[in-house]
Amino acid sequence: MESGEIRGSEKKRRRRGFILAVTAVALLVIILAVVLGVTLSRGREEFKDTFMERSTSRVHEKKYNCEHIWELFQQAYVNQDPCEVPPNAYDSLIAAAPLESSCNRLLFWSKTKDVVQDFSRKKDCFQTVEETLLGSVLNSLTWCGKKGSNETLTTDCPGWLDCENNPPRSFWRRVSTAFGDAACGNVTAMLNGSITTPFDTQRWD
Numbered sequence: 192m193e194s195g196e197i198r199g200s201e202k203k204r205r206r207r208g209f210i211l212a213v214t215a216v217a218l219l220v221i222i223l224a225v226v227l228g229v230t231l232s233r234g235r236e237e238f239k240d241t242f243m244e245r246s247t248s249r250v251h252e253k254k255y256n257c258e259h260i261w262e263l264f265q266q267a268y269v270n271q272d273p274c275e276v277p278p279n280a281y282d283s284l285i286a287a288a289p290l291e292s293s294c295n296r297l298l299f300w301s302k303t304k305d306v307v308q309d310f311s312r313k314k315d316c317f318q319t320v321e322e323t324l325l326g327s328v329l330n331s332l333t334w335c336g337k338k339g340s341n342e343t344l345t346t347d348c349p350g351w352l353d354c355e356n357n358p359p360r361s362f363w364r365r366v367s368t369a370f371g372d373a374a375c376g377n378v379t380a381m382l383n384g385s386i387t388t389p390f391d392t393q394r395w396d
Contacts, residue, residue: 273335274354278365294376301390320370
């Protein structure tokens with residue numbers, strides 16, 4: 192076999208190897224994109240499933256429409272910058288699921304969440320904001336939206352302290368205000384007396 196034919200054969204093998212490598216990389220990228228898309232979609236579906244499950248478990252004795260509450264909830268933050276969702280964005284949501292007054296039973300807290308929730312579960316004489324309809328539905332959940340999207344996101348959302356008007360922080364500020372407005376009679380507050388600043392009037396923890 193002449194040297195020219197050998198070189199031509201080697202070029203073909205290299206070209207074939209290059210094409211196979213590019214094809215393999217392209218397939219890997221496609222697979223990763225599909226997996227990521229499925230994972231994100233599943234996360235969004237799981238969030239709504241959790242929201243609806245918690246909501247329906249609480250409204251059997253009330254005439255609330257959980258699907259309507261979900262829609263109002265989403266309207267507060269979808270297609271919005273996740274750091275520019277003010278507390279009043281949740282006004283319609285609060286109006287759709289108002290907090291009923293429970294005289295002499297409301298328990299407020301700051302920097303004592305675990306203790307308070309454990310205490311309120313064992314003692315049925317107090318009610319915290321997390322035990323209201325909206326509070327129980329959204330307790331311990333993370334969510335946000337982004338510009339140009341009508342989806343509810345559960346990943347890559349700003350943390351509690353990353354920006355003041357992130358969706359969860361604004362929600363808890365707004366629902367806490369409504370909780371305070373619903374108070375009547377005596378109220379109780381549980382603070383952490385072992386720290387220098389047991390509460391901060393500018394923050395909701």
